[in-house]
């Protein structure tokens with residue numbers, strides 16, 4: 191017998207037994223809790239951790255097409271599309287304290303891939319919906335919800351949210367408001383990469399106009415956001431990228447310069463004697479280094495720092511550990527720090543700085559000072575091609591899943 195039926199039968203028995211015997215309320219309540227927990231543990235639609243599952247795959251939230259994985263592994267194998275229909279009445283009349291969101295677009299980021307592979311520190315309870323970032327539109331709110339209204343654009347406020355789906359029902363606390371007068375692609379890609387870039391530029395060193403920042407992985411989405419936010423703040427940037435074929439290299443350098451990069455160089459160039467001249471030409475050594483690669487690339491960044499400078503590691507794309515020259519530690523007193531946007535969000539959930547940051551970034555978007563990375567737009571039905579492309583190196587584009595066909599024509603290039 192399945193657990194839903196078990197639960198209904200128990201309720202039946204419970205009602206009858208209350209009439210038959212006047213047994214103590216306390217013991218029946220305890221029994222109810224025990225049985226509910228038992229059912230919750232075995233029901234596929236409730237799961238053993240209600241709060242966690244609600245965020246991922248509860249009956250409340252798997253209300254539309256979604257990309258689900260039931261086990262960790264290769265995203266190409268474990269990710270499947272499921273279709274559930276959110277009833278019209280639920281769409282227009284959500285439960286009290288709930289918001290109905292129609293997802294519009296969601297990117298495929300490295301962390302999404304790692305989460306499905308089971309190698310990311312956040313492991314959603316399974317089955318889970320893929321995707322951590324994206325923008326949705328509020329379709330309806332429960333009677334007592336005052337923080338959102340129909341038509342608002344929202345971003346998820348926590349990781350493991352499962353943005354690769356068409357609809358969901360969630361709590362207001364799981365959402366953040368974002369301006370709906372900015373381009374869809376900007377909104378869909380704002381919460382993770384530009385916010386990380388913004389925090390790393392603000393929170394580790396007192397950087398002032400004219401100061402120099404060096405980074406690797408500079409063509410990544412975070413790297414491009416760093417270039418643009420730094421340029422808006424009048425900081426100079428040295429941007430390290432991996433070597434590639436000449437026509438691609440020229441095009442990439444041109445693109446990063448058009449975003450505001452001061453210098454764009456290859457990993458090889460950083461090791462050459464000419465690097466000294468390049469730094470000299472900027473008038474200052476870098477105060478801040480941002481590392482998303484690790485290995486030798488991180489070693490070279492650390493070597494370029496000025497005395498007392500800081501290197502912030504926020505990614506490990508090479509899968510190599512961070513190796514730092516002993517001399518930089520001893521004689522230059524450099525600092526090594528780590529950054530994780532998820533932790534910042536958890537620690538600053540109620541901090542007004544969180545909304546201020548989004549507002550400031552939206553303003554940069556409006557002023558055309560912050561562009562999203564180039565994106566390939568794919569309908570959610572064609573997710574397999576998009577995932578395969580996202581896992582290839584040197585694509586220079588972000589894969590973006592579009593949930594509603596009418597947005598497939600969005601282009602900003």
Ligand SMILES: NC(=O)c1ccc[n+]([C@@H]2O[C@H](COP(=O)([O-])OP(=O)(O)OC[C@H]3O[C@@H](n4cnc5c(N)ncnc54)[C@H](OP(=O)(O)O)[C@@H]3O)[C@@H](O)[C@H]2O)c1
Nearest residue numbers: 386407410411412432504505506507508529530531583584
């Ligand atoms: N800590 C945080 O809060 C946080 C927040 C956001 C992102 N991140 C991390 O930041 C990194 C970049 O994320 P993203 O979304 O901006 O990435 P993205 O747009 O997908 O770009 C990936 C970048 O990684 C480079 N790359 C790929 N494989 C590499 C390898 N084996 N060695 C060296 N470089 C390699 C790529 O260079 P090519 O073009 O040459 O392939 C490209 O620059 C990821 O590690 C991500 O997890 C961390």
